[in-house]
Amino acid sequence: MSPSRTAAEERAALVAAARESIARGSKSFATASNLFDRETRERAWLLYAWCRACDDIVDGQDHGHGATAVSDAEARVAIIAEKTTAALVGRVVGDMPFDALRVVAAETGLPPRFAHDLVTGFRLDAEDWRPRSEADLYRYCYHVAGAVGCMMAVVMGVDPADEDTLDRACDLGMAFQLANIARDVEEDDRIGRCYLPDEWLVEMDIPPGQHMKPPFRDRLVVLARRLAARAALHEASARVGAAKLPPRSRWAVLAAAGIYGDIAREVAARGAHAWDHRVTTPKSAKLAWVAKAAVAARRPVRDTPRDPTLWTRPR
Template sequence: MVQHQSDPSERAALVVAARDSIVKGSRSFATASKLFDAATRERAWLLYAWCRACDDIVDGQDHGHGASHVADAEARVAIIRGKTTAALAGRVVGDMPFDALRVVAAETRLPPRFAHDLIDGFELDAAEWRPRSANDLYRYCYHVAGAVGCMMAVIMGVDPADDDTLDRACDLGIAFQLANIARDIEEDDRVGRCYVPEEWLVEMDIPPGQHMKPPFRDRLVVLARRMAASAALHEASARVGAARLPARARWAVLAAAGIYGDIAREVAARGAHAWDHRVTTSKAAKLGWVGKAGVAALRPVPVTQRDARLWTRPR
């Protein structure tokens, strides 16, 4: 199969479009990405543009905002799968996010399985899948975020055969997703979604579909804090893996971990008021984490075994 290499002008245009996408879609990730060296930063933007576009296509939203029910979700996933397969094969797609993936995959020899694992997560959402158990929840978090962590690790120079470091990168993605789920319980409920495991709801004696009702709010807080605690464990594991990265990549990852970790911590701290207003991280807090991460990146990290309690991604 013919591999199409991007010319410099095409790549430059893709990088500009990808930068605009991350600024619009995630100020937290945009801030953290500035800490990378130039080449890694551009590749992170290119990968983000593809991830963001796929999520938006499936959810009928714009850069993560205004999610709505779509009647043809499974057909949309099929389109994403086809374009992604073409991009990973080196073919020009003619669609910015997928051509961005083509460029970054060619430059980093990105394993295709991680991209397809992410699309498997979109398929779960398209099928209106719901987690029954904690294991289901972590499997979902892997597909929609942990796989992205693995791709980012490869972009930052991690050997695709280094399973332990990839597990740590996956842990950070799972930590981010758990924070997202805990924060967005009310938003997800408005569009008919629930990622709180059914077994957890049963444990707390919360009837199906009633978890956002006022009588059950205190019980829901227990479950949100459970997610936040799990996110903290995954974040701690990821910090060990971050110590193996090049200096600037380590700085960026630690900043992102702190910024996003604050979301889970704030959800836990707000208790029953966690969903009154969407939890966000202020610009000052983001800059604070940039400074703290810079200091942390200079400190040695004890070599420890990965916590056996953590869910492990499929090989």
């Protein structure tokens, strides 16, 4: 922080920059975040700015667009880890996204383990890691998205000791990432990545590195629909957990679940044409989910036990 600026002025500048980041990086999340109360909304933006910047650094992209293979990915992750650690212990980093993390972590008592778990996810990508089994896939989804769900829960006021609610928050992140993987199969293939488990590819008799080839498109559709089905199960679990949140946070989470869930549903519906054009949720559909979520947030939800067949995050 500049000696000429107060802490309040620094925070305001970080919030403004974070708001710009989410507006550029995710229209879906930006829409949902506007449903939070002001304090939660600003903290969500600050956390997003850090997550977005780390992802961009590792993938050589700008706000999630134009990903390219980078030659120094592991060195980039090392820098991210160093700055993240500094931010979590309250040191001024002098780099907007990491100072945003510093502020939100201090304000919410954010458990450092979740931030470090996300950095582990970036490290997996830097090492060109690929899942061999379905369990590997879920572990990856936790590190790059489930951990973010846990952090967002804390931002929304969930007690870090409330493991059951954190599990539900993790489920929402898992659902989002499974939808991402289904949607981005072709984009990932262009930069030499594949998040479909080797065991799934063997099961469908798809040779390594050939899943985007026309002869295997129908088999790929089966796997994409499997990802969408798994995403739906985690989304349903997260909806139950949302009942534990304050009213406006519940509204925002339910809207985000619907908006992002539509991505997985649309991928499944398009079948072999799912990767002709990038799947997005139209603005009209987003607004419809905002309205539906407002109604759903007022309805009582039966507190059913979490599905024991769902993958559970490490504790």
